[in-house]
Amino acid sequence: MDRGEILGLYEWAIGVCFRCATANTATTHLGEIDPPAGDHYDIRACEKCLVELEEERRRYAERTGREYTPGQLGRCEL
Numbered sequence: 378m379d380r381g382e383i384l385g386l387y388e389w390a391i392g393v394c395f396r397c398a399t400a401n402t403a404t405t406h407l408g409e410i411d412p413p414a415g416d417h418y419d420i421r422a423c424e425k426c427l428v429e430l431e432e433e434r435r436r437y438a439e440r441t442g443r444e445y446t447p448g449q450l451g452r453c454e455l
């Protein structure tokens with residue numbers, strides 16, 4: 378699966394990347410932090426970081442003998 382196919386599995390909107398702090402870039406929603414006291418915080422990742430996170434998941438799955446399915450970030454434990 379190439380980069381374009383992986384990116385196509387997610388929905389994109391302009392936002393700030395939680396990982397590299399790039400703002401006003403295409404980001405996808407991965408999760409949220411909603412502390413009882415404090416600001417609601419959306420966790421979003423840019424295209425570059427999303428691809429890197431997917432690559433990490435793929436390598437982790439290979440190491441541990443698990444099945445890797447792309448497109449699952451934000452839909453299960455990171």
Ligand SMILES: [Zn+2]
Binds near residue numbers: 394396399422424426
């Ligand atoms: Zn990023």
